[in-house]
Amino acid sequence: MTISAKSSPMLITFSVMLATIMQALDTTIANVALPHMQGTLSATQDQISWVLTSYIVAAGIMTPATGFLSQRFGRKRLFVWSVIGFTLASLLCGAAFTLNQIVLYRLLQGVFGAALVPLSQAILLDTFPREQHGKAMAMWGVGVMIGPILGPTLGGLLTEYYNWRWVFLINLPFGILALSGILAFVPETPKDPNRPFDFLGFAFLAIAIGALQMMLDRGELQAWFESPEIVIEGLVAALALYMFIAHMFTHHRPFLDRHLFVDRNFVTGLVFIFIIGIILLATMALLPPFLQHLKGYPVVTTGYLLAPRGIGTMVSMMLVGRVMGKIDTRLLILAGLALTSLSLWQMGRFSLDVTEFMLVESGVIQGLGLGLIFVPLSTITFSTLAPHLRTEAAAMFSLMRNIGSSIGISIVTALLSRNSQINHAGLSEHVSIFNPLMHAPYLPPSWSLDTTTGLLALDAEVNRQAASIAYIDDFVLMMWVTLCAVPLLLLLRKPRAVAGTPAPALHAVAD
Numbered sequence: 001m002t003i004s005a006k007s008s009p010m011l012i013t014f015s016v017m018l019a020t021i022m023q024a025l026d027t028t029i030a031n032v033a034l035p036h037m038q039g040t041l042s043a044t045q046d047q048i049s050w051v052l053t054s055y056i057v058a059a060g061i062m063t064p065a066t067g068f069l070s071q072r073f074g075r076k077r078l079f080v081w082s083v084i085g086f087t088l089a090s091l092l093c094g095a096a097f098t099l100n101q102i103v104l105y106r107l108l109q110g111v112f113g114a115a116l117v118p119l120s121q122a123i124l125l126d127t128f129p130r131e132q133h134g135k136a137m138a139m140w141g142v143g144v145m146i147g148p149i150l151g152p153t154l155g156g157l158l159t160e161y162y163n164w165r166w167v168f169l170i171n172l173p174f175g176i177l178a179l180s181g182i183l184a185f186v187p188e189t190p191k192d193p194n195r196p197f198d199f200l201g202f203a204f205l206a207i208a209i210g211a212l213q214m215m216l217d218r219g220e221l222q223a224w225f226e227s228p229e230i231v232i233e234g235l236v237a238a239l240a241l242y243m244f245i246a247h248m249f250t251h252h253r254p255f256l257d258r259h260l261f262v263d264r265n266f267v268t269g270l271v272f273i274f275i276i277g278i279i280l281l282a283t284m285a286l287l288p289p290f291l292q293h294l295k296g297y298p299v300v301t302t303g304y305l306l307a308p309r310g311i312g313t314m315v316s317m318m319l320v321g322r323v324m325g326k327i328d329t330r331l332l333i334l335a336g337l338a339l340t341s342l343s344l345w346q347m348g349r350f351s352l353d354v355t356e357f358m359l360v361e362s363g364v365i366q367g368l369g370l371g372l373i374f375v376p377l378s379t380i381t382f383s384t385l386a387p388h389l390r391t392e393a394a395a396m397f398s399l400m401r402n403i404g405s406s407i408g409i410s411i412v413t414a415l416l417s418r419n420s421q422i423n424h425a426g427l428s429e430h431v432s433i434f435n436p437l438m439h440a441p442y443l444p445p446s447w448s449l450d451t452t453t454g455l456l457a458l459d460a461e462v463n464r465q466a467a468s469i470a471y472i473d474d475f476v477l478m479m480w481v482t483l484c485a486v487p488l489l490l491l492l493r494k495p496r497a498v499a500g501t502p503a504p505a506l507h508a509v510a511d
Contacts, residue, residue: 008185009127013139015181016120019083022174023116024144026055026090026109027405028151028284032299033164040164041099053217054103056406058110060209063399064256065202066115067392070122071195075391076188079119083182085112087175093168117144118394123186125382125390131325137378138321141371142314150310152288153303160300201255204244211237212403216410224414259386260393268491269381270400272333275485276373277404278411279340279478283347283366285409286416290471291359294352294464308360312367313374320375329376330489336372337486339365344479352468380492412474419473423466431458 030037030051038048069078089108096102121140128136158166215233222230248254260266284306291302320332343366346358378397385393444457 011181011185012127013124013136015178015185016079016123017139017142018174018178018181019079019086019116020120020140020144022171022178023086023113025151025154026113026171028281029155029158029167029170030055032152032155032288033159033167036159036164037102041097041102043099047099050099050103051106053214054107055110055113056217056402057210057213058107059114060110060213060399060402060406061206062111062114063118063395063402064205064209066118066395067257068195068197068202068255069115070119070189070391071192072197074188074191075119075123076182076186078115079123079182079186080179082112082115082119083175083179086116087171087179089113090168090171090175094165115395118391118398121378121394121397122391125394126387130383133324133379133383135321135324138317138324138375141317141374141378144374150307152284153307153310156299156303160298196253198247198251198253198255201244201247201251204240204247205255208237208240208244209399209403211240213406216406219410220413220417256396257389257392260389260396263384265384265492266381266393268488269377270396272373272377272485272488273381273397274400274404275481276370276377277401278408279344279482280370280401281405282408282412282474282478283344286412286471286474290350290468294468294471295354305356305359306363309363309367312364313371314367316368316371317375320372324376324379329380329494330492332376333373333380333492334486334489336369336374336376337482339369339372341369341479341482343369344475344482347475348472348479350468350472350475352464380494384493408478412478415474415477416467416470419470420463420467423469424462427462427466428459431462 034048034051037043037051041048066078086109089105089112092105093102093109096105121137124136124140125133154170155167158164158170211233215230215237218233219230224230225234248256248258287306288302291297291305292299297305316336323332343362346362346365350358381397382390382393
């Protein structure tokens with residue numbers, strides 16, 4: 001069902017995209033400001049991490065509820081209150097003076113912001129006819145993909161030239177403009193006030209997501225499964241997920257519609273977007289510390305070097321939106337996977353002497369590749385779904401992308417720490433008076449084995465080299481993960497008819 005509105009589809013698009021960009025920016029914009037926030041709020045490293053954890057956990061738990069809340073109260077009403085709540089929570093975050101306050105307000109940000117991205121995607125899919133879904137997803141994808149990529153750049157600039165509070169206060173103009181546009185242009189959808197709420201199903205899913213996010217976020221600080229806390233969180237997540245799946249397939253009106261999981265394109269799309277989530281934010285989690293700690297770039301320069309990645313994504317998305325329908329969607333995704341793999345292969349050849357041109361080049365290529373994947377994938381994932389399932393499906397699509405990002409960041413961070421230690425031990429074996437190379441005339445005089453200062457200088461260099469190799473190992477790992485996604489293309493099918501009428505078998509299941 002396509003929304004019929006007196007207002008222009010472009011005005012609707014502009015309004016919902018403002019909300020999407022606002023929420024997407026917040027996934028990464030606060031990361032670079034954490035050290036400054038830590039000093040202002042007198043918090044430890046472990047305590048300040050709750051500024052990120054509270055947002056991630058709250059958003060993860062509330063995202064699956066978007067479909068139910070949209071049907072129960074109306075999509076426009078839910079969107080309006082989500083924007084109001086997110087904007088006010090951002091204002092409170094910018095005005096916070098204690099750690100407890102900012103953690104609470106970030107929690108509220110996550111609760112209200114969870115629905116913004118899936119609602120905007122569902123609205124655009126309903127606003128445009130199916131033959132223009134590629135164009136709609138290109139515009140939507142710009143906000144979803146550009147936000148996390150440009151977040152560190154914008155956050156670094158605001159923190160450097162103003163202060164950390166502006167990484168939250170910047171949401172106010174976006175929120176006010178988005179709210180005005182939504183109220184004026186976005187039409188309301190039919191409500192189903194009699195739809196029952198499957199509290200048990202929601203509770204199982206919320207516990208599973210919350211425990212998983214806590215495990216992923218705190219794993220590195222707690223030495224992973226050497227800590228009883230992480231073991232308990234992992235067991236709780238696995239048990240709750242099992243209970244949710246069993247409940248979903250046995251309850252007569254489950255929290256998530258079973259029809260979603262009998263659509264092959266949608267299920268394959270969920271696996272795909274999970275992998276894209278790993279690549280997107282895991283790369284963004286690795287590059288800033290690589291550039292700042294090993295290359296010695298300041299925050300602003302790091303932001304400038306990362307910005308071309310977003311430009312590549314934007315260009316790619318706008319181009320692919322024009323060719324969608326003329327080229328097989330699966331071929332576009334294959335080209336995107338190839339470009340993304342190429343960029344990660346280039347990153348796997350980085351060293352401490354990597355030039356700025358090489359950094360920008362690999363970033364632009366990866367941006368082009370991600371854009372080629374994201375738009376066609378977002379289109380084909382929903383192409384065979386019934387329209388009334390779109391909001392619920394969009395929530396699951398966003399949830400899987402976020403979980404993929406969380407798992408990807410946790411894996412590469414853990415491997416970075418572990419491999420750095422292993423590499424340090426291996427390289428240190430060669431720092432010995434019995435190694436002829438340690439007496440070579442071209443070595444810096446400060447690298448002396450005879451003085452404490454010289455040994456400290458050597459250890460610092462060994463640390464840099466060990467970390468550099470560990471970063472390279474992570475980039476190569478992500479390259480192989482990307483290549484492993486290629487066979488999934490065989491599971492995607494081109495839609496033969498306009499989605500809109502569920503198959504009779506699905507009605508039978510529902511009854």
